[in-house]
Amino acid sequence: MAELWDVYDVERRPVGRTMERVLTPPRGDYHVTVQLCLFNERGQMLIQRRVDWKDSWPGRWEFSAGGSALAGETSHAAAQRELAEEIGYAADLAALRPAFTLNHVGEFYDFYLLAARPGLDLATLRLQPEEVAAIRWASQEDIHRLIAAEQFVPFLPTLVDFVFEVWAIWGEGPISATTRPYVPPAAPVHSAQRPEEGRP
Numbered sequence: 001m002a003e004l005w006d007v008y009d010v011e012r013r014p015v016g017r018t019m020e021r022v023l024t025p026p027r028g029d030y031h032v033t034v035q036l037c038l039f040n041e042r043g044q045m046l047i048q049r050r051v052d053w054k055d056s057w058p059g060r061w062e063f064s065a066g067g068s069a070l071a072g073e074t075s076h077a078a079a080q081r082e083l084a085e086e087i088g089y090a091a092d093l094a095a096l097r098p099a100f101t102l103n104h105v106g107e108f109y110d111f112y113l114l115a116a117r118p119g120l121d122l123a124t125l126r127l128q129p130e131e132v133a134a135i136r137w138a139s140q141e142d143i144h145r146l147i148a149a150e151q152f153v154p155f156l157p158t159l160v161d162f163v164f165e166v167w168a169i170w171g172e173g174p175i176s177a178t179t180r181p182y183v184p185p186a187a188p189v190h191s192a193q194r195p196e197e198g199r200p
Helices: 075-087 140-148 157-170
Strands: 004-008 014-020 031-039 045-050 065-068 100-104 107-115 132-138
Touching: 004 031, 031 075, 031 157, 045 075, 045 140, 065 075, 075 107, 075 132, 107 157, 132 140, 140 157
Parallel strands: 031 107
Antiparallel strands: 004 014, 031 045, 031 065, 045 132, 100 107
């Protein structure tokens, strides 16, 4: 069954119809996409590595979790679902508003920033094998290095900086590494098993 999205106008008002998943919506149509950024007590972000057979940016690292809101879903419901589906992290996001929204081509891109449970052991998280190959904690500088090495989905480095700065100011994390130098220990990488049958 095809994935369906609710369609919105440029003012983010629902237009009363849906569209099937597409790379770029038709001109004048918009849908909602969510991005999750999960931070630990040290101000590091959980990042995930996409599986090698993804259509776009295979094998690259990206933010904690994300995807498109399905037809009938609110933004925060989509964020809660994607977080649970992709990395197995359960959280009640009903009262959490997006930290900010990017008005990208054909979509409203809602960013949610949230604190992980203290002492979260990444080995306890169940990764979605069709989507996620591995997860790890990463500092702001780690992500910059991955972008420079073309090992991270090509978000603008200034966007990465903005996410960390917003978290440092409004979130529950420490001052960002750009204003309070911190050299984290090497973070272990936790991997998922490749599906035994077929590929998405």
